[in-house]
Amino acid sequence: MSTQREIAAAVRALVADLLPVLAPHAMLDADSGRLVLLVDAAHADVSLDGIVAICADLPQHTWPSRVQDWLAEKRRQVAEAVRERRELGEVETLLRVQVAPRLPAAERRRLLCTAYGELLDLVVVLDHADGGRLSRERAERLVLADPGGHALANTLRIELPAFTLAERPPAGGAPVWAVGRAGSPFATSALLGLDRFLPGPCPYGVLLGLPRYGELLLCPVVPDQLAVAARELAEQVGEAHRVAADRCDERLFWWAEERLYELRFGRLTGRPKVPAPLRRLLRGRGR
Numbered sequence: 001m002s003t004q005r006e007i008a009a010a011v012r013a014l015v016a017d018l019l020p021v022l023a024p025h026a027m028l029d030a031d032s033g034r035l036v037l038l039v040d041a042a043h044a045d046v047s048l049d050g051i052v053a054i055c056a057d058l059p060q061h062t063w064p065s066r067v068q069d070w071l072a073e074k075r076r077q078v079a080e081a082v083r084e085r086r087e088l089g090e091v092e093t094l095l096r097v098q099v100a101p102r103l104p105a106a107e108r109r110r111l112l113c114t115a116y117g118e119l120l121d122l123v124v125v126l127d128h129a130d131g132g133r134l135s136r137e138r139a140e141r142l143v144l145a146d147p148g149g150h151a152l153a154n155t156l157r158i159e160l161p162a163f164t165l166a167e168r169p170p171a172g173g174a175p176v177w178a179v180g181r182a183g184s185p186f187a188t189s190a191l192l193g194l195d196r197f198l199p200g201p202c203p204y205g206v207l208l209g210l211p212r213y214g215e216l217l218l219c220p221v222v223p224d225q226l227a228v229a230a231r232e233l234a235e236q237v238g239e240a241h242r243v244a245a246d247r248c249d250e251r252l253f254w255w256a257e258e259r260l261y262e263l264r265f266g267r268l269t270g271r272p273k274v275p276a277p278l279r280r281l282l283r284g285r286g287r
Helices: 004-022 049-056 060-088 105-110 136-141 147-162 187-197 223-243 276-284
Strands: 035-039 042-046 095-101 113-116 120-126 164-171 174-180 206-212 215-220 252-256 259-262
Touching: 004 049, 004 060, 035 060, 042 060, 049 060, 060 136, 095 147, 095 187, 105 136, 120 147, 147 187, 164 223, 174 187, 174 223, 187 206, 187 215, 206 223, 215 223, 223 252, 252 276, 259 276
Parallel strands: none
Antiparallel strands: 035 042, 095 120, 113 120, 164 174, 174 215, 206 215, 206 252, 252 259
């Protein structure tokens, strides 16, 4: 064999010949050239590119045994996936999203996640004792179709309506509220529908803290009380983050006009350094 196309055709023919014996419930899609394996109620589409590349580097007489080993491994993986899906139950219903600090690049490549604005990430989580943050490898092994879509829909439909508001100590005279539900590690995802948790009109937005995954803190911005309120809420967030078992983020944020900003403090003055768009907001609303 001299060309990649000829090698691919020969390997595909070998796979087709061995399927009835090694994987009788699988089939080879003639149009896509992909192997279709049944995984309980789902099906996995497996590319042949990997085994073609392996065979391209081997003598042709060794291809049948190598393809046989590859098919046996795929069959083992399918059996493992079926077992895991049955132990978990309806996997798609267990998916949630969790708002988290921006993850390191290596973690973002490993996990199912996407950027949420410029400061945070949305991470797909399997809400099960054997779950946790969902890796791309596990999602592929479980043959999950659109896991991100399922996770977002479940979070908006199930988690957010169950969250409640609880009063916390005020910050600079301004009220502070905690959003969450006992035992839920998804309170930070209240950011996805924050309007429903605002205690009333907030023309200047709200200060936000995400000290732990089970709690989101918010405080309506009152311009004349901003410096003291921001400092005191930052202290609350820092302390809650320090003692939490489910630490999330120790930063203080300002949410306004559907956008999230990090609120930093001057090193010498200790006063909040208001981002330019928010300074314009304050001026434009009468300050």
